[in-house]
Amino acid sequence: MDTEMDQIYQIDVGNLLAFNPNHRFPSAPSSREELVKECVTEGTKLVQAIADTLFNFPSTETVDGPLVQLPPPTTKLPREKHLPMPKPPTKWEEFALKKGIQKRKKDKIVYDETTDQFKRRHGYDRVNDDNDIPIIEAKASDEPGEDPFAKRLDDKKKRVGKQEKNRLQNLKTAAKAGALPSHVQLAVTALPISGTKTQPQKIGKDALGDVAGLAATSTASGGKFDKKLPGEKPPKKQGKHHKYLPVVPRYGVVDEEKEQTNKVLGKLLSKHSHEILNVGKAINMYNDKKEKKKSGRSDKLKAKKDITKKKPYANKAN
Amino acid sequence: MMEIRTPKTHKAKRVLEKRAPKLVENGKKTLILHGTKTSATLSAVLMELYRLKKGGAIKYSRRNENIRPFESGGETSLEFFSLKTDCSIFAYGSHTKKRPDNLVLGRMYDHHVYDLIEVGIENFKSLLSFSYDKKIAPHEGSKPFICFTGEGFENVPELKQLKEVLTDLFRGEVVDNLNLTGLDRAYICTAISPTKVFLTHCAIKLKKSGTIVPRIELVEVGPSMDLVIRRNRLPNEGLRKEAMKSSKDKPKKKVKNVDQDDVLGKRGRIYIPEQEVGKNPLPDKSKGVKRERREGKLKKNKEEGSASKKLKESE
Numbered sequence: 001m002d003t004e005m006d007q008i009y010q011i012d013v014g015n016l017l018a019f020n021p022n023h024r025f026p027s028a029p030s031s032r033e034e035l036v037k038e039c040v041t042e043g044t045k046l047v048q049a050i051a052d053t054l055f056n057f058p059s060t061e062t063v064d065g066p067l068v069q070l071p072p073p074t075t076k077l078p079r080e081k082h083l084p085m086p087k088p089p090t091k092w093e094e095f096a097l098k099k100g101i102q103k104r105k106k107d108k109i110v111y112d113e114t115t116d117q118f119k120r121r122h123g124y125d126r127v128n129d130d131n132d133i134p135i136i137e138a139k140a141s142d143e144p145g146e147d148p149f150a151k152r153l154d155d156k157k158k159r160v161g162k163q164e165k166n167r168l169q170n171l172k173t174a175a176k177a178g179a180l181p182s183h184v185q186l187a188v189t190a191l192p193i194s195g196t197k198t199q200p201q202k203i204g205k206d207a208l209g210d211v212a213g214l215a216a217t218s219t220a221s222g223g224k225f226d227k228k229l230p231g232e233k234p235p236k237k238q239g240k241h242h243k244y245l246p247v248v249p250r251y252g253v254v255d256e257e258k259e260q261t262n263k264v265l266g267k268l269l270s271k272h273s274h275e276i277l278n279v280g281k282a283i284n285m286y287n288d289k290k291e292k293k294k295s296g297r298s299d300k301l302k303a304k305k306d307i308t309k310k311k312p313y314a315n316k317a318n
Numbered sequence: 319m320m321e322i323r324t325p326k327t328h329k330a331k332r333v334l335e336k337r338a339p340k341l342v343e344n345g346k347k348t349l350i351l352h353g354t355k356t357s358a359t360l361s362a363v364l365m366e367l368y369r370l371k372k373g374g375a376i377k378y379s380r381r382n383e384n385i386r387p388f389e390s391g392g393e394t395s396l397e398f399f400s401l402k403t404d405c406s407i408f409a410y411g412s413h414t415k416k417r418p419d420n421l422v423l424g425r426m427y428d429h430h431v432y433d434l435i436e437v438g439i440e441n442f443k444s445l446l447s448f449s450y451d452k453k454i455a456p457h458e459g460s461k462p463f464i465c466f467t468g469e470g471f472e473n474v475p476e477l478k479q480l481k482e483v484l485t486d487l488f489r490g491e492v493v494d495n496l497n498l499t500g501l502d503r504a505y506i507c508t509a510i511s512p513t514k515v516f517l518t519h520c521a522i523k524l525k526k527s528g529t530i531v532p533r534i535e536l537v538e539v540g541p542s543m544d545l546v547i548r549r550n551r552l553p554n555e556g557l558r559k560e561a562m563k564s565s566k567d568k569p570k571k572k573v574k575n576v577d578q579d580d581v582l583g584k585r586g587r588i589y590i591p592e593q594e595v596g597k598n599p600l601p602d603k604s605k606g607v608k609r610e611r612r613e614g615k616l617k618k619n620k621e622e623g624s625a626s627k628k629l630k631e632s633e
Contacts, residue, residue, distance in 0.1 A: 015489055016501075019466040019481075025510060032441070039467065039516055040536050043506030046465035047522065048534045055498065055531040065499035077486050078553075078561035080346050080406035081339035082428050168322060182338030183331045185323040 009049050014073030016054075018046035085179040090170040130156065209236070337404045341565050345491035346425075349396075349405035351378040353385060353412030359442045360411045360419050366445055366541045367409055370519065373459040374490060376403050385410060387422045388549060393431050401429045407487055417548060423483050427561045433553045435479055437515075437545040445519070445540045454521045454537060456503035461496065463522070464488050468509025476547045477509055484517075504536060510544070518542035 010019040023042060029035040059066035089097065096103075112119045112127045119127045136148040174180050203211075213236065216223025228234075249255035267276055325331045336344065350368050352360070368377040378399070386392025387410055396408060406429075410422040417438065424434040456462075464485055470477045488505050501522060508516045519540025524532040553561070575587040 014492070015485065016461060016463045017465075017485060018463070019471065021469055021472045023467045023508075024469050029510070035510065035516065036518070036538070036542070039506055039508040039518065040520065040538060042467045042508065043465045043504060043518075043520065044534055044536045046467065046506075047463045047504050047536065050463060051501075051534055052531050054496075054501075059498065062497075065497045067495050067497055070494060070496050073492060075482075075485065076562055076564075077482065077489075078425065078427060078432060078558065079564070080343055080426065082560070083563060083565060084339045084341065168320060171322060172320070183325055183334045187321045187323050188319065189321045190319040 009046055011050055011053065012074045013050060013053055014071050015075055016050060017073075017075060018050050020046055085177060087179045087181075088173055088177045090173075091166065209233070345374055345489070346406040346486060347404060348375040348487065349378070349399055349403055349408040350375055351382055351385070351399070351408070351410055353410065354381055354383050355413045356381075356411055357413040357419055359439060360413050360421070362444050363419075363421065363439055363442060363541065363543065364409065364411050369445075370540065371487075371490075376405060387424055387431070387434050388436070388551065396424075397426070397429055397431065400426050407483075409487075420548070421545075423480075423487065425483065425486060427553075427557060432557065432561060433479065433483070433551055435476070435483055435550040436548040437480070438548055440544040440546060442543040443541060448539050450521065450537050450539050454502070454523055455539060456521050457500070459490070460500050460502050461490055461493065462488055463501070463504035464507075465504060466507050466509075468515075470509030470512050470515075471507075474509075474512045475552075476550050477512070477515065479550055479552060480515060480545070480547065481507070503540075506536070513547045515545045515547075516542070517545055 008022075010021065011017070020042065025035075025038075029038065054068065057068045059068045061067075095101075106121060108121055109118045110121050110127045111117075119125060121127060130152060133149075133152075136152075138148070142148065168186075171180065171184060171186060175186055180186070212232075213223075216226055219226065245256040245260065247257070249258070270276075325334060348367075348371050350364050352364060356364070364377065368375050382395060384392065385395045387396065396410070400406065400408065406426045408422075408424050408426070410424070412420050412422075414420065417436075419439040419442075420436060421439055422434055422436045425432045466481055468477075471481045472478070484505070484507060501524075504520045504522055506516075506518050506520060510516050518538055519542070520536040521539040523535040523537060525535055527533040552558075575589075577585055577587075579585050
């Protein structure tokens, strides 16, 4: 077949692909149009070759036109995804294989002896429904005071939980073997905890607000120009936090302001006031002040004092 | 702590099953995107490539600055997009001073980069500049003929890879049955020199010839361009071997109503519905029409019925 020169093309009908390996251009094709023309003519020959084989296939007539059975493609192209792996058997399947247990097909309709009727196995009005049992007879092993109906529910929950755990384990082994079914995803819900098993503390709404306020005020502009998230409330109290005591004392309540000033005075005028007041420091401060005035430093920055006004009462030592 | 997540709707389940790895795969989808800068020719090329592959391509319009296919770290974005859109071939266009009108064609295996080939585009002619009879314009999504001419495709390894990539790109779905009236386009690739390939897209005109096989005539309709090979990256041997693996056996189709018996051999079961002869009313298709016309139609149908039967018997 390949002994003929120049006219054998490699044809892959499955892909509608043809390749002419024997063509070469005479050096320097004259112009662009000549080149294009030659390429198209060569292409036509190739398409004709494929069509020759294609139209000679047995065709079936359909409404849309003649339908032809294409052979599988011969050029091997790489796959886009890996080959699917066979699923490893589940724990139950292994056990069943070992014991020789066959699968039995269960009927949808089962005969119910209590009502002498055919009822469905699952769903509404089913056979052996747990909720339908009117009386549970007490056994010798039962403890008094234990609700048998609640116990049945509990048992069922445990069984379901165990089944879920087994299912998860089976899926994990399948995922390990690379054969997880396509519609199932295993998602990690919590990160593995190192150290103690304490759950991370949940912060309340108020605490979060306080922390947000703290963070805002620690910025250079005091949190004034921070972008607020949608739904974020304005900061609770801005500026200095003053506690102002009531001017007019309420009836029956102790006058807090009076108490405050009395407390301070009492401490200063008491027997041990010298211990409270550092006399040496006070004298030094007074002398420093006097000297500053004498030297007349930074007079321009300081506001000029009005000599007609009286000096404010200075706290003389003792 | 692991949780099993299953899709809550049937549609989601079907989408997941479609994207799962299978024995017989779906057609590869193409992802078309561009980098930081594109030139006018390059954006036209990308747009026209998208139009040619309309049913199986996704085009991203935003620029992607962090995709550099030939650098080791620059593929992560591509792989992410490939995973999200389920695309296994991509065409990445970028225009730089060093590499003007650059197009990187690449393929993915398991959503990781399998191989890359970089071509420069020269002498691009847009499909709008071709004038032809609109009746022969190829339909969207039709299976194309792909033709390669030139000894370069066999001798030069880069051109060999380009041939494979172009086949993969233009092939579309692998089909069993083909409608012969739907063959209307062909891609012609010619190796002009060991580094240059001329690619053009033509519509097919079938002309009557004496035999069953019609005479083919090609009319240039689509974009035509020169591809200059720049860089390429071949897949590593191990990865290539794994990707080329195919299961020899066809997917076992469940054959119903056939069982093998040791004594009697292969046995089949036939179900015949109960035929209540005489009970089923014959269809009366002449309803809704006045009596004379109805009767006339009934007569006509009888005649026609017998006539068509005669034709079939003669065939």
